[in-house]
Amino acid sequence: MAPTAAEGAKQQHARKAVGLAARDASGHLAPLTITRRSTGDDDVAIKILYCGICHSDLHSIKNEWQNTMYPIVPGHEIAGVVTEVGKNVIKFKAGDRVGVGCMVNSCQSCDLCNEGFENHCPGIIFTYNSVDHDGTVTYGGYSSNVVVHERFVVRFPDAMPLDQGAPLLCAGITVYSPMKYHGLNAPGKHVGVLGLGGLGHVAVKFAKAFGMKVSVISSSPGKRQEALERLGADAFVVSKNADEMKAATGTMDGIINTVAANIPMAPLMGLLKPNGKMVMVGLPEKPLEIPPFDLIMGNKTLAGSCIGGMKDTQEMIDLAAKHGVTADVEVVGADYVNAAMERLAKADVRYRFVIDIGNSNTLKDSE
Structure with missing residues (x-):
């Protein structure tokens, strides 16, 4: 036609x-x-x-x-x-x-x-x-x-x-939006940023702009200096280090999870305070495995967020x-x-x- x-x-x-x-x-x-x-x-x-x-x-x-x-x-x-x-x-x-x-x-x-x-x-x-x-x-x-x-x-x-x-x-709106809508933008609160890549490094910067305490959680010990000295994080937790994970247990109001790989979720949920929130912005290839008790005990939330x-x-x-x-x-x-x-x-x-x-x-x- x-x-x-x-x-x-x-x-x-x-x-x-x-x-x-x-x-x-x-x-x-x-x-x-x-x-x-x-x-x-x-x-x-x-x-x-x-x-x-x-x-x-x-x-x-x-x-x-x-x-x-x-x-x-x-x-x-x-x-x-x-x-x-x-x-x-x-x-x-x-x-x-x-x-x-x-x-x-x-x-x-x-x-x-x-x-x-x-x-x-x-x-x-x-x-x-x-x-x-x-x-x-x-x-x-x-x-x-x-x-x-x-x-x-x-x-x-x-x-x-x-x-x-x-x-x-x-990357910016992907981490900004869950901070805003899950109450992780209040001065004095403690947020964990899981993964220090394209999303994670921006999440650290926004969290500091909000006046929050920021802990980077990573499996790579070599990123410690980068996180603390250049990006301004307050703490660095190596997820494979049992002592560091134990010391951080129950300390975080929320975690922005930027990791796109399948990793054990139970230890990470343990870092949250009661009523804490784990917000997924990364996309692992396989379904998540998380024991229900890790949500129920402590009244914790597992959530997702998609841009804004x-x-x-x-x-x-x-x-x-x-x-x-x-x-x-x-x-x-x-x-x-x-x-x-x-x-x-x-x-x-x-x-x-x-x-x-x-x-x-x-x-x-x-x-």
């Missing part, structure tokens, strides 16, 4: 972009010309300058979650500048420093959306590997530009560097700028991305790779 006049006009004004795409489960990323929609009345067009590399990107390009739609352009930690806005857009203008996180749309009308929890909307549209309302597959931030509904765009405060701020749009809504995301980035909370990043060029993925699989990064999109000849707009 031939396109209508309106559809034809829309196609003519659609913009091209160049992305780094995986074509199969090898996960190898190579340039691909993609089409972004024209800037609609409620849309913001963004020139991407930086995009963080999240571990979920690695899972997705290799189809480890069995839901990848190839070709896939990953990336949901996007930072850049506005190039164009639709006629209804009032929050942004050309030249603004902005970001886009894990979602680019939702139904925008259900109770959850109305309450600011777009992240839980049944109609959520993820930034990549998702099917948008018009039937097209979304492409992520390993690309030269993107067009997003203004509701899902975050303003970057002037004090926030774009390269160090980009990972906060996933747009109001909370803006709140998070504003607070981060106020307190100097940024991600520790290694900025790489687009031609290094496949090597970065190999290193990420080995946890060989402290703590987040960020792609320098703006200075990449590989990802220049084709028109």
